[in-house]
Amino acid sequence: MKPSRTSKAWMREHVNDPYVKLAKQHGYRSRAAFKLDEINTRDHLIRAGMLVVDLGATPGGWSQISAKLGAKVIALDLLEMDTIAGVTFIQGDFTGAAALELLKQALAGRLPDLVISDMAPNMSGVASADQARSMYLCELAHEFAREHLKPGGDFLVKTFQGEGFQDYVAALRMDFDQVQTRKPKASRDRSSEVYLLGRHFRANLP
Template identity: 60%
Template sequence: MAGKKTSRAWMREHVSDPFVKLATRQGLRSRAVFKLEEINARDKLISAGMCVVDLGAAPGGWSQLAAPLVGAGGKVVALDILNMEAIPNVDFIRGDFSEDAVLKRLEQALDGRAVDLVLSDMAPNMSGVRSTDQARWAHLSELAVEFARTHLNPGGTLLVKCFQGAGADDLRREIGALFDSVVVRKPKASRDRSREFFLLAKGLTDEARQRAQPGETV
């Protein structure tokens, strides 16, 4: 009964959400696109010719925004555990990012091309148990940071979804040691009551990139 009430309340909030309405009117895949749009307008992340990796991409709002911005000379590789309908000029890989075989498929799709921008909007399926959900997010974000460290061009950029709570300060410190700058972004489309925020790290240092271990793809 409580579950039904919660899902009814969620649905009411969802359908009256101005970003959901705007996304529907504009034929966009998700309200999440407005988060990246705001950050990109402010921080100028995406430009023509870039190679972008979109982790946790479904249903596809971020890739839908990135693909026309990188243009024909650029590349967007999107990955999600869920299926995603095709988007022109986006290579999609379906799989769990925490699995080595899936990482290999992502590397194959990159075809030796170094990455300019790693986006991670990955969020685990919420169990409702805060400590469990926070630990799952922390694991996914660690994997995204490690991928960024080993696949970004020196000078490259990482945008990663975070949740306030255990592990968030550690992650910020860890990212701060790898990049020239790291700032917090909380776009308007990220609900006030949500613990969600984004860390934007610019300028992967040469030193961090060279710390890749023997055998790693660099």
């Protein structure tokens, strides 16, 4: 099939993207690695020995960064991921009960210090539908963090500004001492993508 004008433009942008080149040089599997790297340099989220849950992990850039800093990582994605030392990988759909069960088994009663979610649905091009599907993944990630995060732990989640965004920020504020917005340089300016960082989980004890 002949490549479309948009897929050719995407390929040109991808090939010329400095973060794609840098990722190759550093041996990172994705340009997304630099988003977590920049946020972590500023916010000091990841420390050696901590337990990190990485949702939407494939191809593995965020897991690579976390493992390199000495964290133990439990990573989950719909798609397969090649092995990374220090990373336990679960292939499954985070919206389904089966994947959640596998995640709980991998946790084996431990509470993660940090939950990171870079999950994004396959974009259909219909903005309202894409926004709703993305917000749904964000809400599930928040629910997971609420149920499993260690008191005082942190939560980093990829969101897209649009319908539901402000309500989502308000919901995070109920559970975390601080909620900050991060737009790392590797996140394209034209994208409404923005990362929300919940600091110090309050663990609403009964």
